[in-house]
Amino acid sequence: MYIRVYVKSSYITKFTMERNSIPSLCLGMLGILACLTISNGLHSDIYCLRSIKESLADPGHVLSTWDFRNNTEGFICRFVGVQCSNNQENLVLAVSLRDAGLIGPFPIGIQNCTAMQDLDLSGNYLSGSIPSNLAYDLPYLVSLNLSNNNLSGPIPPSIAYFVFINVLRLDNNQLTGRIPLELSQLDHLVEFSVANNRLLGPVPAFLNSNFSVESYANNLGLCVYPMSCCKNEDNEEDLFLVAS
Structure with a gap:
């Protein structure tokens, strides 16, 4: 997209946009900036999906439909596993690649799908x-499912900033360390599992206390309810451990 702006006496007298630019009228400098933001967002979603394909091995050719040479409005919305806000714009709301056999590190470029739910x-x-x-x-x-992978390392405390999250599935990985106590702030959480990892320490006091013991099962040493029975540096009381 090319934009030419001519400014005279502190106001815009003319601006032109290419035919394939955003199909909405932008009035004034603020309008132009808003349009640019949307356009950049759509381009970043394309980069987001491209990074997934380029950073992961795909022996089953599940991503074979992800052809970025098309480059027309809404073309990424036809990709397998991709859902957009509508089929006329490249704005990704969901990526579902469950059991796709993909191999590699977590695709960092996925951070560019900033509207994803x-x-x-x-x-x-x-x-x-x-x-x-x-x-x-x-x-x-709203929903994050990374279960049944080979992810390792700690659960980032910053996950507590998923303020709209309803579903958080991290089970069946190789995660270590403690469940961040900050996760107790996730007041919209209705489905949660960290079972079958290598976690230890106390379980956060979630506002939703309906999570079953199975949500924490088969870890090294998670202590669940009652929280007062968890051993810490100042208390040598018995642990109530999740059975493995």
């Missing part, structure tokens, strides 16, 4: 750590 990469062979800034980059995420 649902991310399901479960049942693959993702390795490495969960990005610490994921909640900042995907602030509107």
Whole structure:
């Protein structure tokens, strides 16, 4: 997209936009800036999906439909596993690549799908750590499913900034350390599991206390209810451990 702006006497007298630019009328400098922001957002979503394809091995050719040479309005919305706000614009709301056999580290470029609400990469062979800034980059995420992978390292405390999250599935990985107590702030959380990892320490006092013991099962040493029975540096009381 090319924009030419001519300014005279502190106001815009003329601006022109190419035919394939954003199909809305932008009035004044603020309007132009808003249009540029939207346009950049749409381009960043294309980059987001491209980074997934380029950073992960795809032995099953699940991503074979992800052809970026098309480059027309809404072309990425026809990709397998991709859902857009509508089929006329490249704005990604959901990526679902469950059991796709994808291999490699968590695709960092996914942070560019800033409007995403649902991310399901479960049942693959993702390795490495969960990005610490994921909640900042995907602030509107409602569902995150990274279960059944090979992810390792700690659960980032910043996940507590997923203020709209309803579903958080991190089970069946190789995650270590403690469950961040900050996660207790997730007051919209209705489905949660960290089972079958290598976690230890106390379980956060979630506002939704209906999560079953199965949500924490088969970890090294998570202590669940009652919280007062968890051993800490100043207390040598018995632990109530999740059975493994």
